Amino acid sequence: MSPNEILKGVRVLAFTTGYAGPYAGRLLASYGAEVIKIESKKGGLDTFRHYGQHKDIDAAPRFIECNLGVRSMAINLKHPTGGRLIRELAGKSDAVLQNFRPRVLDKLGLGDDDLRKANPKLVVVKLPGFGSEGPKSSYGTWGFNLTAFSGMTYLWNHPEQDRPIGSQGVYPDHLGFVMGPTLLVAALLNSRRTGKGVTIDLAQIEGTAAVLGTTYLETSVNGDDPQPKGNHYAAAAPHGCYRCQGEDRWCVISARDEEEWSAFCRVIGRADLVSDARFVNLQARLSHRAELDGIVQQWTEARPAEEVMNQLQTAGVPAGVVQTGADLLQDAQLRHRNYFSPFADSLIGPFEIPRSGFLFRGMNEEPLRLPNRLGADNDPILS
Amino acid sequence: MTDTAQPIALLAGYRVLDLSSSMGAFCGKLLRDLGMDVIKVEPPGGDAMRAEPPFARGHAHREGSLRFAYLNAGKRSITLNIAKPSGRNMLLDLVERVDVVVEDFAPGHLAGSELDYETLIERKKDLILVSVSGFGQDGPYAQYKTPDIVGNAMGGLLYISGDPTMTPCNPPETQSYYYTSLFASYGVVLALWQRETRGIGAWIDASIQASMALHEHVAFNYSAEGRVMKRAGSQHQHNAPANLFQCKNGWIALFVTQTHWPLLLKLWGDHDPALDDPKWINSNLRRQHADYINAQVTSFTSRFLKEDLAEMMQKNGIPGLPVNSPSDFMKDPHIQARGFFSAVNHPVLGTFQQPGNCFMVNGSRTGASPAPLLGQHNQQVFCGELGLGEKELALLAAEKVI
Numbered sequence: 001m002s003p004n005e006i007l008k009g010v011r012v013l014a015f016t017t018g019y020a021g022p023y024a025g026r027l028l029a030s031y032g033a034e035v036i037k038i039e040s041k042k043g044g045l046d047t048f049r050h051y052g053q054h055k056d057i058d059a060a061p062r063f064i065e066c067n068l069g070v071r072s073m074a075i076n077l078k079h080p081t082g083g084r085l086i087r088e089l090a091g092k093s094d095a096v097l098q099n100f101r102p103r104v105l106d107k108l109g110l111g112d113d114d115l116r117k118a119n120p121k122l123v124v125v126k127l128p129g130f131g132s133e134g135p136k137s138s139y140g141t142w143g144f145n146l147t148a149f150s151g152m153t154y155l156w157n158h159p160e161q162d163r164p165i166g167s168q169g170v171y172p173d174h175l176g177f178v179m180g181p182t183l184l185v186a187a188l189l190n191s192r193r194t195g196k197g198v199t200i201d202l203a204q205i206e207g208t209a210a211v212l213g214t215t216y217l218e219t220s221v222n223g224d225d226p227q228p229k230g231n232h233y234a235a236a237a238p239h240g241c242y243r244c245q246g247e248d249r250w251c252v253i254s255a256r257d258e259e260e261w262s263a264f265c266r267v268i269g270r271a272d273l274v275s276d277a278r279f280v281n282l283q284a285r286l287s288h289r290a291e292l293d294g295i296v297q298q299w300t301e302a303r304p305a306e307e308v309m310n311q312l313q314t315a316g317v318p319a320g321v322v323q324t325g326a327d328l329l330q331d332a333q334l335r336h337r338n339y340f341s342p343f344a345d346s347l348i349g350p351f352e353i354p355r356s357g358f359l360f361r362g363m364n365e366e367p368l369r370l371p372n373r374l375g376a377d378n379d380p381i382l383s
Numbered sequence: 384m385t386d387t388a389q390p391i392a393l394l395a396g397y398r399v400l401d402l403s404s405s406m407g408a409f410c411g412k413l414l415r416d417l418g419m420d421v422i423k424v425e426p427p428g429g430d431a432m433r434a435e436p437p438f439a440r441g442h443a444h445r446e447g448s449l450r451f452a453y454l455n456a457g458k459r460s461i462t463l464n465i466a467k468p469s470g471r472n473m474l475l476d477l478v479e480r481v482d483v484v485v486e487d488f489a490p491g492h493l494a495g496s497e498l499d500y501e502t503l504i505e506r507k508k509d510l511i512l513v514s515v516s517g518f519g520q521d522g523p524y525a526q527y528k529t530p531d532i533v534g535n536a537m538g539g540l541l542y543i544s545g546d547p548t549m550t551p552c553n554p555p556e557t558q559s560y561y562y563t564s565l566f567a568s569y570g571v572v573l574a575l576w577q578r579e580t581r582g583i584g585a586w587i588d589a590s591i592q593a594s595m596a597l598h599e600h601v602a603f604n605y606s607a608e609g610r611v612m613k614r615a616g617s618q619h620q621h622n623a624p625a626n627l628f629q630c631k632n633g634w635i636a637l638f639v640t641q642t643h644w645p646l647l648l649k650l651w652g653d654h655d656p657a658l659d660d661p662k663w664i665n666s667n668l669r670r671q672h673a674d675y676i677n678a679q680v681t682s683f684t685s686r687f688l689k690e691d692l693a694e695m696m697q698k699n700g701i702p703g704l705p706v707n708s709p710s711d712f713m714k715d716p717h718i719q720a721r722g723f724f725s726a727v728n729h730p731v732l733g734t735f736q737q738p739g740n741c742f743m744v745n746g747s748r749t750g751a752s753p754a755p756l757l758g759q760h761n762q763q764v765f766c767g768e769l770g771l772g773e774k775e776l777a778l779l780a781a782e783k784v785i
Contacts, residue, residue: 001581003573006573006574006576006577007573007576009580027569031573051621052621053667061603061604061607061608062600065600065603065607130717131721131743133721133746134717134720134721135716135717135720136697136717137717138697139697139702139704140697140700140701140702141702141704142638142702144619144625144636144638145636145637145638145702145703145704146704147636148627148634148635148636148704148705148706148707149636149704149705149707149712149715150707150712151707151708151709151711151712152554152555153617153627153636153706154706154707154708154709155554155555155709156544156552156554156555157545157552158545158549158550158552163627163629163634164617164627164634164706165545165546165552165616165617165627166617166627166636166706167543167544167554167617168543168599168614168615168616168617168618168619168620169540169543169544169598169599170599171554171558171598174562174598174599175562175565178562178565178566178569179565179741179742181569182413182417182565182568182569182572183393183417183742185569185572185573185575185576186393186394186417186572187393187744188576189393189394189572189575189576189579190391190393190394192579198391198393198744198745199744199745199746200742200743200744201742201743201746202741202742203721203741203742205718206718206721206723206738206741206742207741207742209712209718209723209738209741210738210741211409211556211558211561211562212555212556212709213453213454213456213737213738214437214449214450214453214454214556215555215556215709216453216709216712216713216724216736216737216738217449217452217453217735217737218437218449218709219709219710219713220713220724220735220736220737221439221440221449221452221732221733221735222437222439222440222441222449224437225708225709225710226555226709228555229555230550230552230553231532231550231552231553233530233532234436234437235434235435235436236530239530239532240532240550241532241536241541241550241551241552241553243550248613250536250541250542250550250551251536252532252533252535252536252541252553254530254532254533256530309527313524313526313527313528316528317528318527318528318529318530318533319533320527320529320532320533320534320536320537321536321537322536322541322542322551323536323537323538323539323542324539324542324601324605324611324612325539325601325602325604325605325606325610325611325612326605326611327539328538328539328596328601328602328605329602329605329606331537331592331596332522332523332524333518333519333522333523333524333525333592334592334593334596336519336521336522336523337519337522337590337593339593339596340602340606348607349607351603351606351607352602352606353602353603353606353607354593354596354597354602354603356566356593356597357562357563357565357566357567357589357590357593357594357597358566358567358569358570358587358588358589358590358593358594359519359587359588360570360574360585360586360587360588361500361520361585361586361587361588362586363585
């Protein structure tokens with residue numbers, strides 16, 4: 001059996017757009033759920049269909065990436081017949097996944113209670129930016145500005161900079177698209193047992209805050225105002241990101257205890273440092289961090305990042321190449337895990353794509369599937 | 384806003400034995416948040432995470448690690464030396480009574496203690512074992528050590544993080560551990576579904592590198608388009624204004640699409656008339672001239688307080704949000720109204736605000752619980768569930784088995 005069939009027989013209606021909602025659907029589809037994405041040609045297309053420089057709305061790379069394996073229906077939700085079709089489909093489905101703004105579906109007569117009339121066991125999972133309720137629930141959000149709101153942007157910086165940096169990326173979406181399917185399957189397990197469906201409200205801002213819990217405790221327990229730490233860590237030295245041979249090549253290194261520290265010294269041919277008063281224990285190394293980092297970088301700069309990592313890890317010292325997208329595609333470990341699912345051909349040509357953060361040992365993964373073209377499943381599903 | 388009814392615990396009745404330390408702790412926490420009973424198994428001297436900073440009031444103390452306090456909230460704690468034969472036997476007795484085991488030892492370590500998957504399923508045939516590790520249970524890097532910064536580096540997130548003129552910058556806390564734990568918990572509910580529908584167990588092999596390597600399209604962009612993503616500070620690759628902008632008292636995060644651009648110009652009454660040229664509707668063109676656009680927008684944003692500007696923009700349909708400090712976030716009226724934080728009372732840490740569940744079920748949220756003290760539930764579990772007597776417990780303690 002394949003893990004790609006675990007959710008076989010589970011049908012999910014997906015009202016999703018952008019990154020988090022669609023990718024959540026993809027992660028359900030890749031484990032076997034029948035995910036039916038519902039869009040409307042009348043102003044209700046997934047925004048990622050328009051992302052980039054292409055003309056064919058099925059050929060946007062970002063859309064394909066986030067919607068692998070989903071079926072597609074084009075239904076005008078504002079038309080009475082469209083609404084009726086959705087209510088009928090809900091009767092034949094197990095779950096609804098949606099990341100529209102709060103109350104958009106309710107106003108169309110497709111709220112949770114409307115849909116549950118046809119199916120009391122229906123699970124509904126919502127991924128609104130600020131949640132379904134609360135004074136700012138109508139706010140427009142993106143992964144980028146949610147990162148800022150949570151405090152993460154402020155903290156994601158080197159120490160003592162004159163402006164925040166954070167990330168160009170959308171970490172909250174990444175959190176939401178794994179939490180969403182997790183909650184959806186948990187809710188299915190619950191409704192299987194109780195016979196009653198539940199509605200899950202996962203505010204993406206709170207999903208983001210869930211990975212800053214320690215930071216908030218520094219504020220609430222200690223009254224501190226935590227500041228950016230960059231690559232520093234109070235319990236390891238050296239600990240950081242060091243320049244290596246070549247353009248923009250780096251390796252991270254961390255020595256968390258005396259054993260790792262002395263192994264590091266041996267590898268770089270500086271056994272003398274172990275007894276050097278400046279570096280004799282963690283406290284000493286932390287107080288001479290600038291000198292220490294200088295010594296580390298002097299050694300790394302003269303070597304390729306891969307060599308730095310392999311030499312250190314072989315000696316039991318944590319180290320890792322700061323890998324680029326090109327490095328990932330060639331990574332021996334990821335290849336060993338059969339991590340990339342290949343597509344020999346598609347509307348955007350051939351490509352390979354990451355599958356998932358975990359695998360089921362002893363089970364063989366099937367290739368992932370492309371999304372169906374817009375509306376391709378209208379007839380098969382409705383007839 | 385919330386129902387008065389007791390919040391629904393989705394997976395009440397399922398039980399977890401959490402052998403993990405730093406890497407997998409957040410997986411156990413998420414399973415607890417889903418309503419499972421999570422028993423954390425610590426060595427008699429305490430989980431190594433109890434020695435991880437930051438600490439309450441700055442003092443290293445085994446009950447004072449704030450990291451431990453958050454990531455183990457609501458779990459029960461027992462102590463057990465699984466390297467000793469009697470400890471190992473007690474662990475196997477417990478394995479029979481649970482649904483899920485979470486572990487994050489170095490790959491092969493459990494096998495070395497004769498507690499490998501095959502041995503565990505002899506005692507519980509449909510057990511779900513979840514292994515969290517840096518690179519997976521086998522393969523060329525399986526034995527490579529993985530502090531968080533190594534996970535972010537090898538997974539590709541670090542390379543694109545930070546200002547392009549500076550060293551790549553690691554995100555706060557241990558995001559690679561958390562993110563992998565999230566994936567691991569998705570694996571658990573999938574495996575539970577498989578068990579309920581097909582009656583079989585599973586061994587889930589979660590990898591930190593693999594979890595991080597699907598971030599931000601880094602691998603996909605290279606594979607599909609041959610494009611290597613690079614550090615770009617806070618500037619979005621394809622859009623402008625999509626960055627952080629200076630306000631009077633801090634910064635605001637803006638991401639202005641083609642839809643929002645005309646709304647921004649309308650709100651910003653005295654903008655340079657040159658910006659009214661319809662060509663600027665195009666996000667790609669604005670991105671090509673990001674320096675010009677960003678300087679113009681800053682001349683507007685710098686007149687306001689960040690909170691006021693965000694509110695004014697949102698009222699006008701533009702999705703701006705302030706760059707908050709953690710304490711700004713905790714004080715925000717929306718977050719407070721939703722009851723995200725709740726008061727927790729801990730015998731050593733005192734009373735403080737801690738995040739509860741990050742989701743609501745039928746409009747209700749399960750609030751925060753305190754982390755357990757070391758071995759707090761020894762008696763409850765060993766006597767109450769394994770049927771040991773007080774004398775046996777004392778003997779086990781004297782022999783340092785518990």
